[in-house]
Amino acid sequence: MGLDLKGLITKEKTTLESFASKVIAIDAYNTIYQFLSIIRGPDGMLLSDSQGRVTSHLSGLFYRNINFLSLGIKPVYVFDGKSPTLKAAEVERRRQIKKEATIRYEKALAEGNMEDVRKYAQQTTSMQDGMVEDAKKLLGLFGIPYIQAPSEGEATAAHLTKTGLAYASASQDYDSILFGAKKLVRNFTNSGRRKLPSRNTYIEIEPEIIDTSKVLSDLGVTPEQLVDIGILIGTDFNPDGFERIGPKTALKMIKEHGRLEDVPQIQDKLVSIPYDEIRKIFLNPQVAEVSEIKFGEPDYIGIVKYLSDERSFSRDRAESSLNRLQKSTIKRSHTLEQWFT
């Protein structure tokens, strides 16, 4: 579920174009997961190669990175390491949801209800062995750097924004704010209308940027207090939160009493929650120490070979998309030249 900070945070609409020449630390797991849930055939099945290996994540990464690079955006992907032990309950909760979705999926399939088939197929989405390696291989061929985080990827992504190596962290989850990312970008993709799964309605998806220091000053709280607010609402490390406490109440309590230990209404429940450990996860996380981030040139031939020879992509399609990228980078270098001549 993630952290429900919506309602407390002030966000601004933005565009992908405004991130030209900026380094953006992208939550790789979050991105791949989204591709796996969205990129599916009409029957709800994942795309796969001739050997039956899933390719939806590769398709998503291929097109999205072409987009980023065409616009001059400098993506760096951050991969999750080992989850903190405290996340076990949340991981188990998600596993259970997938298990139930699998049952519903099979039922819908038997009934021939294709709308439900798609919906439940999406909910069964899970990361399989090899997908991370696939993603790293493709990123490597693109010359796009990636970082292996020791623990939560969002913590390392946030750290990169603090050290100035990245301008912002891109993820759908609000956790990045608690990890102290200077800026968080949500919907870091081209804006446009998206069809909602299982509904015949469309929504407009637009990139939005959240400035953490603005969030803190607007709310009038410290980073430590924002973490306490998160714990009251419920984080991945205490997913149930506190009964009948949502974002509004949580803010009010912390503003009034300062910290969890001093909120009288919650003391009974608080003793059963390892709040101090959760605070440490957000405020003093394990992160990858990175001194520089190196970007390379795309290996166009290598990308086509990998995707078409090994992963059953259409050679023509891959080549024409890469041609677009090549043209746009040439165009950009010309416009840059004009600045210097």
Added chain:
DNA sequence: CCCGCACA
């Protein structure tokens, strides 16, 4: 997610 096509 993306493309390509049919069709207004």
Added chain:
DNA sequence: TGTGCGGGG
């Protein structure tokens, strides 16, 4: 030129 839809892998 824009939009909806089917298929991609």
